[in-house]
Amino acid sequence: MSMLRTLADSGSDREIRFIHSARSPKDIIFREELDELARDHGNFHIHVLCAEPDDNWRGPVGLLDDTTLLKLAPDIRERSVYVCGPEPYMKAIRGALQRIGLDPDRYREESFGGLTRPAPTPSASQAASVRFARSGIGQQCRSTQTLLEIARNVGLYLPSACGHGICGTCRVLKLAGDVETADLGGLSAEEKAEGYVLACCTRPLGEVALDL
Ligand code: FES
Known part of the structure; x- marks a missing residue:
């Protein structure tokens, strides 16, 4: 592309x-x-x-x-x-x-393959939660799960392709909260500044809200 x-x-x-x-x-x-x-x-x-x-x-x-x-x-x-x-x-x-x-x-x-999973897994799994604002869904989760996994667990569709933070397909706007992320160039500096994250390689730290 x-x-x-x-x-x-x-x-x-x-x-x-x-x-x-x-x-x-x-x-x-x-x-x-x-x-x-x-x-x-x-x-x-x-x-x-x-x-x-x-x-x-x-x-x-x-x-x-x-x-x-x-x-x-x-x-x-x-x-x-x-x-x-x-x-x-x-x-x-x-x-x-x-x-x-x-x-x-x-x-x-x-x-797209041959890469190690980019998002580092936190040493200890912590309680976290994600609120999907547009869908009106809240979900308790762990800080070891990616936002993509959490969205799928509650039945929300978010397109994805590479699964490694490269292609940018799983881009989603973060409205609030702290996350741990390790994308491999799938977001531009402008997108990051606007608050976008890549759901396939981003994990919630505490309470997070997404525009989804
Ligand atoms: S699916 Fe490619 S960056 Fe997330």
């Missing part, structure tokens, strides 16, 4: 095929921004496919494989291919590209 933004900001006229594979429509990250980029840049061709579509989904369906890759980018063997995602996903894509016959020199990848 950052590469696409850089190309857009620099006014690149390269013809780009951006393919995003999501589990369901609600898991599509940066959806509005992708729509905007496709609208504003005629050389950006954005393709999103969903493995579990809902009734309103009109795009491609299924998992990304060699057949779908060739359909979305018929000249893929002449392109440079950049892949980003969890290791099992990248392994599947590497296999598909091998079957297609992509020259390995044209392949680059960035893994």
Whole structure:
């Protein structure tokens, strides 16, 4: 995504095929921004496919494989291919590209995996609580749990992808309270100053309120 933004900001006229594979429509990250980029840049061709579509989904369906890759980018063997995602996903894509016959020199990848969990676990588990202000839900929890885990425990949906504080998908606004966080660059300095935290790698210390 950052590469696409850089190309857009620099006014690149390269013809780009951006393919995003999501589990369901609600898991599509940066959806509005992708729509905007496709609208504003005629050389950006954005393709999103969903493995579990809902009734309103009109795009491609299924998992990304060699057949779908060739359909979305018929000249893929002449392109440079950049892949980003969890290791099992990248392994599947590497296999598909091998079957297609992509020259390995044209392949680059960035893994979400292989990192240690970024949020340090407090030495002692302490009582904590999270108030989800917009949902009107309060939850007692422990300081060893991430905000993402706590939200899921009460049935709240918060999109996530990398789980390591890299991609910024699980961004949520903290309204009050102290937290312990260890993101790996998924938030800008401005977002941090505004009070955003990354739920996948942030743990509550005492009473915390979130805009969720
Ligand atoms: S899911 Fe990627 S930063 Fe939290």
